[in-house]
Amino acid sequence: MKPTLKRSNAPIFWALFGAGGMLSALIGPMLVFITGLAVPLGLLLPADTMSYAHVLAFARNWAGKAFILAVIALFLWHAAHRIFHSLHDVGVHAGTGAKLVCYGLALVGTVIAAWALLAVGF
Amino acid sequence: MAEGQKTIEIEVLRYHPENDTEPHAQVFEIPFTDDMSVLQGVQYIKDHLDGSLSFRWSCRMAICGSCGMMINGVPSLSCQTFLRDYYPARVRVEALAHFPIERDLVVNMEGFIEKLESIQPYIIPREARTLSEGEYLQTPEQLGAYEQFSSCINCLLCYAACPQFGLNSRFVGPAALALLHRYNADSRDGGKAERMELVNSEDGVFNCTAVGYCSEVCPKHVDPANAVNQNKTNSAIDYFLRFLAPKGGAR
Numbered sequence: 001m002k003p004t005l006k007r008s009n010a011p012i013f014w015a016l017f018g019a020g021g022m023l024s025a026l027i028g029p030m031l032v033f034i035t036g037l038a039v040p041l042g043l044l045l046p047a048d049t050m051s052y053a054h055v056l057a058f059a060r061n062w063a064g065k066a067f068i069l070a071v072i073a074l075f076l077w078h079a080a081h082r083i084f085h086s087l088h089d090v091g092v093h094a095g096t097g098a099k100l101v102c103y104g105l106a107l108v109g110t111v112i113a114a115w116a117l118l119a120v121g122f
Numbered sequence: 123m124a125e126g127q128k129t130i131e132i133e134v135l136r137y138h139p140e141n142d143t144e145p146h147a148q149v150f151e152i153p154f155t156d157d158m159s160v161l162q163g164v165q166y167i168k169d170h171l172d173g174s175l176s177f178r179w180s181c182r183m184a185i186c187g188s189c190g191m192m193i194n195g196v197p198s199l200s201c202q203t204f205l206r207d208y209y210p211a212r213v214r215v216e217a218l219a220h221f222p223i224e225r226d227l228v229v230n231m232e233g234f235i236e237k238l239e240s241i242q243p244y245i246i247p248r249e250a251r252t253l254s255e256g257e258y259l260q261t262p263e264q265l266g267a268y269e270q271f272s273s274c275i276n277c278l279l280c281y282a283a284c285p286q287f288g289l290n291s292r293f294v295g296p297a298a299l300a301l302l303h304r305y306n307a308d309s310r311d312g313g314k315a316e317r318m319e320l321v322n323s324e325d326g327v328f329n330c331t332a333v334g335y336c337s338e339v340c341p342k343h344v345d346p347a348n349a350v351n352q353n354k355t356n357s358a359i360d361y362f363l364r365f366l367a368p369k370g371g372a373r
């Protein structure tokens with residue numbers, strides 16, 4: 001009894017999921033605090049921390065680009081994976097369709113982020 | 123029953139395929155003493171109230187793994203679960219979840235037995251030794267790497283606990299993967315590459331969504347969730363590095 005086994009391609013999605021989970025756990029709360037509370041309410045940080053000029057300069061720097069891409073793309077892949085598996089858990093077994101929608105959105109988000117980061121120049 | 127005897131109700135999920143189109147509940151009232159296990163409760167029913175009630179048991183001491191049931195919805199060994207913890211409320215016992223019911227509380231284990239065979243649960247010697255060369259030696263660390271995963275008694279509680287197995291019965295599942303890991307992690311064994319094919323496959327570890335309930339219900343502290351998740355890492359490493367290390371697992 002040895003059925004032919006098909007290798008799962010899950011490690012790709014699982015690795016992106018894991019990386020996104022790690023990153024969001026490490027810096028997610030801090031990002032929410034800075035962008036959602038500290039800056040709008042004028043707490044702790046200088047008033048122009050997220051001014052257009054500052055953020056543009058950040059996005060034009062190589063390290064800044066890498067950071068922004070990692071945050072957007074990996075968070076998206078993490079969310080896509082989690083949503084896909086949660087759908088399965090609540091009984092929606094849309095299979096390939098759900099997979100395409102979930103991971104497809106993450107891919108689209110990744111491509112848009114990469115394109116925008118290149119478009120703002122260096 | 124003697125006057126003044128305390129009693130407890132046990133609701134049993136009955137199913138006799140020759141008469142029943144589907145399983146149905148039946149309530150029995152039995153005498154209660156506070157040293158009685160749930161297994162003793164269903165044994166009382168069989169001996170005194172309805173001899174046609176079917177269930178598996180053998181050791182009565184959480185060793186053989188045959189008396190698993192859903193007790194109030196929780197996968198449990200019925201010999202190790204006591205009626206006093208529910209008294210005076212009614213206790214509900216059902217066949218283990220996620221398995222086809224053969225009769226009353228007896229489930230069909232065939233699928234699991236096939237999985238057990240498929241993981242090659244024996245040492246495939248790394249290097250052959252003749253008798254005159256003596257035994258294989260292991261350090262305490264080498265023993266520690268797999269010992270916990272060798273305590274499984276095949277009670278199937280973890281399968282009844284696993285929502286992913288419930289959704290996809292092809293999933294190799296917690297106990298079989300824990301046992302697979304037990305052999306892969308054994309320093310005397312050389313069968314890892316063969317077994318990794320199953321770990322890496324679509325029936326393998328990535329069906330697990332790290333729920334962890336399997337480890338919670340395991341009466342032997344095998345922690346199958348730990349074995350499964352260690353092998354997600356092993357499988358992912360193998361997936362990405364297989365081109366660098368030609369001796370990897372599945373193609």
Ligand code: SF4
Nearest residue numbers: 274275277278280340
């Ligand atoms: S891993 Fe634990 S719960 Fe699962 S079959 Fe083995 S002993 Fe039972």
Ligand code: FES
Nearest residue numbers: 181182187189201
């Ligand atoms: S009767 Fe053997 S484990 Fe319960």
